[in-house]
Amino acid sequence: MTNINEIATQMVTPGKGILAADESSGTIKKRFDSINVESTEENRMNYRRILFETQEAMQNYISGVILFDETLRQSNKDGKKLVDIINDAGSLPGIKVDMGAKELALMSGETVTEGLDGLRERLEEYSNLGAKFAKWRAVIAISDKIPSTLCIDANSHALARYSALCQEAGIVPIVEPEVLMDGSHTIERCYEVTKDTLTKVFEELTKHKVDLKGICLKPNMIIDGKECSKKSSSEEIAKMTINCFKETVPSEVPGIVFLSGGQSEIEATENLNEINKIEGTPWNLSFSYGRALQASALKAWQGNHENEEACSKAFAHRAKMNSLATKGVWSKEQEN
Numbered sequence: 631m632t633n634i635n636e637i638a639t640q641m642v643t644p645g646k647g648i649l650a651a652d653e654s655s656g657t658i659k660k661r662f663d664s665i666n667v668e669s670t671e672e673n674r675m676n677y678r679r680i681l682f683e684t685q686e687a688m689q690n691y692i693s694g695v696i697l698f699d700e701t702l703r704q705s706n707k708d709g710k711k712l713v714d715i716i717n718d719a720g721s722l723p724g725i726k727v728d729m730g731a732k733e734l735a736l737m738s739g740e741t742v743t744e745g746l747d748g749l750r751e752r753l754e755e756y757s758n759l760g761a762k763f764a765k766w767r768a769v770i771a772i773s774d775k776i777p778s779t780l781c782i783d784a785n786s787h788a789l790a791r792y793s794a795l796c797q798e799a800g801i802v803p804i805v806e807p808e809v810l811m812d813g814s815h816t817i818e819r820c821y822e823v824t825k826d827t828l829t830k831v832f833e834e835l836t837k838h839k840v841d842l843k844g845i846c847l848k849p850n851m852i853i854d855g856k857e858c859s860k861k862s863s864s865e866e867i868a869k870m871t872i873n874c875f876k877e878t879v880p881s882e883v884p885g886i887v888f889l890s891g892g893q894s895e896i897e898a899t900e901n902l903n904e905i906n907k908i909e910g911t912p913w914n915l916s917f918s919y920g921r922a923l924q925a926s927a928l929k930a931w932q933g934n935h936e937n938e939e940a941c942s943k944a945f946a947h948r949a950k951m952n953s954l955a956t957k958g959v960w961s962k963e964q965e966n
C-alpha cells in the first residue's frame with residue numbers, strides 16, 4: 631500500500647502539476663454561463679471527460695486532478711468511470727471535501743470554511759471511491775480592516791483538523807489557505823498577510839500532529855491586489871513569493887502547488903516560470919491551476935461536440951506551458 635508520503639511526492643513529480651477541476655455546482659455554472667452552455671450533469675461530465683481523456687496532457691504534465699463530489703461518481707457514455715480515465719493516464723484522482731467559505735459570525739466581510747462535521751465518514755467513502763488526496767480551501771480577504779487574527783486563527787484551525795482527518799484516512803491533504811487578489815492592496819501587504827497566515831497554518835498543523843511530509847501546500851503567489859495601481863514584474867513576484875515561503879514553510883513539505891487565483895493564463899505561467907528560476911529552494915514548486923489551465927479549453931469547447939479536439943488541444947498546450955514553467959525554461963515564444 632502506498633503511504634501518504636509517497637502520494638504527496640507523486641503529486642509533485644518534477645515537470646508535472648495538478649489540474650483543479652473541482653468547481654462547485656455554482657462555480658461551474660458561472661464558467662458555463664460565460665460560453666452560453668447550460669450547466670447540466672451531462673454537460674459537466676462531457677466537458678470534464680474531454681480534459682481527462684487528453685492523453686498528451688494527462689500522461690506527461692498532470693500528476694493529479696481535483697474533482698468535485700459529482701465527478702468522482704460519474705462515468706462517460708461508455709460506462710467508464712472518470713476516475714478510471716484519470717488512473718489509466720497515470721494521474722491521481724483527488725476530491726474537494728470542504729463545504730465552502732461561509733460568513734464568519736460577527737466578523738464583517740470575513741469567512742471561515744466549513745465541512746468538518748462528518749468528514750471522517752466522508753473521507754472513508756471517498757477513499758473507497760478512489761480518491762488519493764483531498765482539498766480544503768480557506769479564504770483570507772484583504773482590506774484596510776481585514777483580515778482579523780480571529781479569521782486567520784479559525785481558518786488555520788479548520789485546515790489542521792481537516793489535514794489530520796485526511797492523514798488518518800490515508801489521504802494526502804492539499805492545504806489551501808488562499809489570500810485573495812481582490813482589492814487595491816499592494817504586494818507588500820499581500821506578503822504580510824500571507825506570512826501571518828502561513829505562520830499560523832503551520833503552527834496549527836504541527837499542534838494537530840500532521841505529518842508535514844504527507845501534505846501538499848496550495849498557496850497564492852505574493853502579488854499585487856487586482857485593483858492596485860502598481861503592477862509588479864514577475865521577477866519581483868517570484869522573489870517575494872520565495873522569500874515569504876522561506877520565512878514560513880518548513881523544508882519537510884515536499885511540494886508547493888500554486889493556485890492561479892484570477893491571474894490570466896499567461897501571467898500564471900510566467901510567474902511560475904520566474905519562481906522556478908530561483909535556485910536553492912527545498913520544495914518542488916508547481917501548479918494546481920483551475921482557471922489558468924482551463925480558460926482557453928473552455929472557450930474552445932463552447933459546449934459543441936465538434937470542438938472537442940480544439941478543447942483538448944488548448945488544454946494540452948496550457949499543461950505543457952506550465953510544465954515548462956515548473957522547470958523555469960518557459961518563454962513567450964513557445965506560446966505560438
Ligand code: 13P
Pocket residue numbers: 650767806889890891892918919920921922
Ligand atoms: P484557480 O487556479 O482558478 O484559482 O483555482 C484553483 C483552485 O482550486 C481554487 O480552490
